[in-house]
Amino acid sequence: xxxGLTVLAGAFVLVVLVAIAAFLIxxxxxxxxxxxxxxxxxxxxxxxxxxxxxxxAALAFGTALSAVLALVMAFPVAVAVALxxxxxxxGRLAQWLGYITDMLAAVPSVVFGLWGLYWLVPHxxxxxxxxxxxxxxxxxxxxxxxxxxxxxRSIFAASVVLAIMVLPIISAIAREVFQxxxxxxxxxxxxxxxxxxxxxxxxVIPPSRGGLAGxxxxxxxxxxxxxxxxxxxxxxxxxVNFQVLVPGKNTIAANIATQFGxxxxxxxxxxxxxxxVLFAMTMAVTLFARWIIYRAGAVExxxxx
Amino acid sequence: xxxxxxxxxxxxAGGLVAVAACSDDNTPTSSATAGPSTSAGSQLNPSKCVSxxxxxxxxxxxxxxxxxxxxVYRQDCGGAQINYTSxxxxxxxxxxGSGTIDFAGxxxxxxxxxxxxxxxxxxxxxxxxxxxxxxxxxxxxNLPGVTMLKFSPDTIADIFQGKVxxxxxxxxxxxxPGVSLPSTAITVFHRSDASxxxxxxxxxxxxxxxxxxxxxxxxxxxxxxxxxxxGNQGVSAGVAQTxxxxxxxxxxxxxxxxxxxxxxxxxxxxxxxxTADNVSKAIAEAVVTPASENDLSAKMNYTASAPNxxxxxxxxxxxVCSKYPSSVPADKVNLIKSYLTYGITDGQQFAxxxxxxxxxxxxxxxxxxxxxxxx
Numbered sequence: 001x002x003x004g005l006t007v008l009a010g011a012f013v014l015v016v017l018v019a020i021a022a023f024l025i026x027x028x029x030x031x032x033x034x035x036x037x038x039x040x041x042x043x044x045x046x047x048x049x050x051x052x053x054x055x056x057a058a059l060a061f062g063t064a065l066s067a068v069l070a071l072v073m074a075f076p077v078a079v080a081v082a083l084x085x086x087x088x089x090x091g092r093l094a095q096w097l098g099y100i101t102d103m104l105a106a107v108p109s110v111v112f113g114l115w116g117l118y119w120l121v122p123h124x125x126x127x128x129x130x131x132x133x134x135x136x137x138x139x140x141x142x143x144x145x146x147x148x149x150x151x152x153r154s155i156f157a158a159s160v161v162l163a164i165m166v167l168p169i170i171s172a173i174a175r176e177v178f179q180x181x182x183x184x185x186x187x188x189x190x191x192x193x194x195x196x197x198x199x200x201x202x203x204v205i206p207p208s209r210g211g212l213a214g215x216x217x218x219x220x221x222x223x224x225x226x227x228x229x230x231x232x233x234x235x236x237x238x239x240v241n242f243q244v245l246v247p248g249k250n251t252i253a254a255n256i257a258t259q260f261g262x263x264x265x266x267x268x269x270x271x272x273x274x275x276x277v278l279f280a281m282t283m284a285v286t287l288f289a290r291w292i293i294y295r296a297g298a299v300e301x302x303x304x305x
Numbered sequence: 306x307x308x309x310x311x312x313x314x315x316x317x318a319g320g321l322v323a324v325a326a327c328s329d330d331n332t333p334t335s336s337a338t339a340g341p342s343t344s345a346g347s348q349l350n351p352s353k354c355v356s357x358x359x360x361x362x363x364x365x366x367x368x369x370x371x372x373x374x375x376x377v378y379r380q381d382c383g384g385a386q387i388n389y390t391s392x393x394x395x396x397x398x399x400x401x402g403s404g405t406i407d408f409a410g411x412x413x414x415x416x417x418x419x420x421x422x423x424x425x426x427x428x429x430x431x432x433x434x435x436x437x438x439x440x441x442x443x444x445x446x447n448l449p450g451v452t453m454l455k456f457s458p459d460t461i462a463d464i465f466q467g468k469v470x471x472x473x474x475x476x477x478x479x480x481x482p483g484v485s486l487p488s489t490a491i492t493v494f495h496r497s498d499a500s501x502x503x504x505x506x507x508x509x510x511x512x513x514x515x516x517x518x519x520x521x522x523x524x525x526x527x528x529x530x531x532x533x534x535x536g537n538q539g540v541s542a543g544v545a546q547t548x549x550x551x552x553x554x555x556x557x558x559x560x561x562x563x564x565x566x567x568x569x570x571x572x573x574x575x576x577x578x579x580t581a582d583n584v585s586k587a588i589a590e591a592v593v594t595p596a597s598e599n600d601l602s603a604k605m606n607y608t609a610s611a612p613n614x615x616x617x618x619x620x621x622x623x624x625v626c627s628k629y630p631s632s633v634p635a636d637k638v639n640l641i642k643s644y645l646t647y648g649i650t651d652g653q654q655f656a657x658x659x660x661x662x663x664x665x666x667x668x669x670x671x672x673x674x675x676x677x678x679x680x
Contacts, residue, residue: 044526048416117539122546145530150492151546153532235533235543236497238526247532250497258498258535261365261393262523265418267499268399 021279028273034266039273043238045255047271048264056274058238060281062249066155066230067223069244070162075216078167082174087200098175105168113232116161121233122151124160128245142243153235156244158251161229166219173218177211178204210296217289224282227253252278355643356384357636363397363410366501366555367621369659370438371410374652378644385640394501395523401624402426407633408641409624410437412501413523414602428630431597434622435675436668437648438661441584441618442505443559443566446551447544448472448489455480457570458513458616464551465493465510466519467530472549480570489549494540497533499523502555505619512607513572513616553617556584557660571616572608579615581657587614589665599627599675601668618662623648628680638679645676 042055132143189199237248368391394411401409402422423432473486510517537558544550568576590609
């Protein structure tokens, strides 16, 4: 009886997943019949114009770029926070810090978006300007329109907001992972005369790699799908380049949020088609993460044996 | 402790702006004071009240005035259940077409595909547009010390396409003799979300300036040296944060936030400010181009010679069936007629306070006839 219920629950998850995929495909199909240019290579989004032009390339690019940038910023900080809480901080402080990072994860994304729009964007201006002036020779920080001196709704600003949003997720899981490390291992490392940092490097990090990869991918999942915070902070355009300080670019989720209300008879399926692409992207990322974690686990098991 | 303070500041900021964000595009409906006395304003005859329920959805622009009408209408006719949800014009038209709502609110007229879906929903009878209110779009800027600006359509086109990049450009100076303009760089903010405001602004420019090359529509392919921002709140925040910023917002929002508004040159050659009256004068010249009998879709007349007409103006519509299919109860049809008639007649008194412009009398008369013919 109980077995039957659990099988049912397991099957239900699969059914929901398949139903979502089927829904997206069916609702997206009308867009392709009106597609006058290629859906994969067009850098514009005007599906309700005649002729209708729209392409997912720029959106998918912006989605990936903002999520990766956010992870690059958030990962070191999150791991450092988790290490501090598990290995350095005295008991009570560690507990409080743990609560506070968890609380950060409970802040609704629209609040992050509004904070980004009204506070972060203007206060980020000096930093963006400095980066563009001093490191502008790196294509990433190029300032082709010379406007970083203004409050700029760039992919950089959006990534900072995303980084703050994914930080608590990564740090909470990293904390759990570090706490799983066998205290015997740590004591052994210290007993052999390691400093605390050497102990972390030799006894804490290596067995935690798989868990950290999982934490990162969960963070990436949140960053890829984040909608309203990006929609509020990012000034949208459909450009594809690596200049992260200039305004514009767009993500799939934010584009759906900003365009859906006024979308017409082709715009609606076109947006759903872009949602299908996002669905595929997050699925791919999750499967890849599973594979990494599985491999890391396999390596560990073979090392133990 | 620092982290506490940041969290508290964020929550406070979030709370503050969330209040503004709820009303998304304009006047907060809850705080709208009851114009000229609500009970005296309505001349509904309670004996004509219809006990039925009515659901509408669509344009967020017309949401404040719909909510006002609903609350006043229900004061006299408590048996009437009316709901209007602000979901965007496109989504409203889609819901109307699929038959989940009884009328749609829209800032734009339906395209051919939408019209045919809507006709299908009406049992093969044409779906019609009825103008219920109107509003303008204003151009606002951030330049300390410059309190008044005038723009011709060509100047606006060049500024918003990123071709004029300094405030002291000769083209801007030519529109503003005697105004001392700084050499500050211009930062253009445009709506990143698809919106009726984009549509009104670009339709005006496409019709009045040969220099405008971005076409007309609720989304445009903006040049790379302009910045997008979401909603009236987003673009006005951008301008407030940037000296030299310029953007466009809808009338209700601009007036409510006391933004400086440029005078725009109209077809008669005069520079006109954005007021409810001046928008109504432009709307009075709109040309009705019916797609079917009793349809009141209209096109703005950008060559009209009315001296005080504010040119960046537009109508907002209710979309209804000219004849509802027999599956729709007669009571519901009567309520649609009664409610919309109230809206375009007595309901217009609330327009100015809510940041809309009252319908001119020619459109009220036509609207009454079209609503009367609904069955």
